[in-house]
Amino acid sequence: MRGFVVNVPTSDLDLASDALWQLGVRAIEERRDESNDLIELWTAVGDHDDAVARADIALAGRWPWQVIDIMDAAADTWREFARPMWVDDTLVVVPAWREPPGTDGVIAISIEPGGAFGLGDHPTTLLSLRAALRHVVDGCHVLDVGCGTGVIAVMAAMLGAGSVRAVDVASAAVEATRDNADRNGVAGVVEVDSTPADDIEGRYDIVVANILAPTLIELADDLQRLTGADGCLVISGVLDDRHDHVVGALAPMVVERTDTLDGWAAVTLRHP
Ligand SMILES: C[S@@+](CC[C@H](N)C(=O)[O-])C[C@H]1O[C@@H](n2cnc3c(N)ncnc32)[C@H](O)[C@@H]1O
Structure with missing residues (x-):
């Protein structure tokens, strides 16, 4: 599994996060360095070359960034926190590795994100x-x-x-x-x-x-x-x-x- 680490000044946090969402990432982890004004944004993008190529276009010249190898296990820690998300009383989106709520009359959509948002x-x-x-x-x-x-x-x-x-x-x-x-x-x-x-x-x-x-x-x-x-x-x-x-x-x-x-x-x- 590959990912990016992007180094951004605090003032660019929203802009850089938006650029990463735009690339279709699933989650962004912020790591702050208290000794300076920089934040590291860590994110996993799966194994697709096109995601890296699009990152090059979206991030290059704006902030320093690098591709990193992430151990699949580390990249997947978010999975244990993923929970069913109710859209309304009748419809729920359920991570594919969780049990759907067994409620009558409810539509449960099972989603495995893979490398997508x-x-x-x-x-x-x-x-x-x-x-x-x-x-x-x-x-x-x-x-x-x-x-x-x-x-x-x-x-x-x-x-x-x-x-x-x-x-x-x-x-x-x-x-x-x-x-x-x-x-x-x-x-x-x-x-x-x-x-x-x-x-x-x-x-x-x-x-x-x-x-x-x-x-x-x-x-x-x-x-x-x-x-x-x-x-x-x-x-x-x-x-x-x-x-x-x-x-x-x-x-x-x-x-x-x-x-x-x-x-x-x-x-x-x-x-x-
Ligand atoms: C914020 S995600 C939304 C995903 C999903 N529709 C949802 O609502 O959760 C935006 C998606 O748009 C895709 N995307 C970005 N630019 C695009 C374009 N010009 N044409 C089609 N898809 C694009 C990204 O790859 C990403 O998967």
């Missing part, structure tokens, strides 16, 4: 899942851009979506989504690959994109184009007090609703 416990994932949950109806067509573990795509399929397209630039995410769709019995509904957004065709009833602001802005034209005339677009990965610029990039789409959790927001938009 999205166990349902990050505020942006939870907000995206709740927004998607409000809109999925039988037979609808869903697009999940930046699918990570596929948790949103799999949930939509389990709730009765007719088709779900999931895409991600990270090969670890494509692999994890395929595996999780299979694990939850919806492999026949979820189509997953690494097609760039500008090569995707058609229009969807629900488009979900939980990706950080700079990428959402880059993808804004495609996200609009891919959202059906009566469909909705859910963006997350944005800060609750700083996302006007992302909404601006999506104009003339209009904001229908904004939900916030722990400093993050999910915004649901529609065509005027």
Whole structure:
């Protein structure tokens, strides 16, 4: 298993953490050096070369960083702290190595993250899942851009979506989504690959994109184009007090609703 250590001044902590989330990491450990103003950010990225190549683009020239080998056991200590995450009273995301709660009438989604982001416990994932949950109806067509573990795509399929397209630039995410769709019995509904957004065709009833602001802005034209005339677009990965610029990039789409959790927001938009 490989990982990164990034050395950042305290003042750059949020910026650097955002850049790492953008790479699709699952968890970031902060190690502070009391003798100076530097923080080390440690994170594991699995064994995929493309994650290292993308880190080079995202981090190079901004902060010193290095690739490290992490013992699989050390990289996996977070697993013992992972718990089921309730999306609402009817739906729970369960780490694949935990027992699902045996409650009648509850949908349990089993997720093995592999090298991808999205166990349902990050505020942006939870907000995206709740927004998607409000809109999925039988037979609808869903697009999940930046699918990570596929948790949103799999949930939509389990709730009765007719088709779900999931895409991600990270090969670890494509692999994890395929595996999780299979694990939850919806492999026949979820189509997953690494097609760039500008090569995707058609229009969807629900488009979900939980990706950080700079990428959402880059993808804004495609996200609009891919959202059906009566469909909705859910963006997350944005800060609750700083996302006007992302909404601006999506104009003339209009904001229908904004939900916030722990400093993050999910915004649901529609065509005027
Ligand atoms: C914050 S994670 C979200 C994962 C999952 N959808 C969730 O909500 O937990 C963002 C994901 O977007 C992917 N990503 C980043 N830029 C992308 C792009 N331009 N197109 C597609 N996926 C992208 C990353 O690889 C990462 O898996």
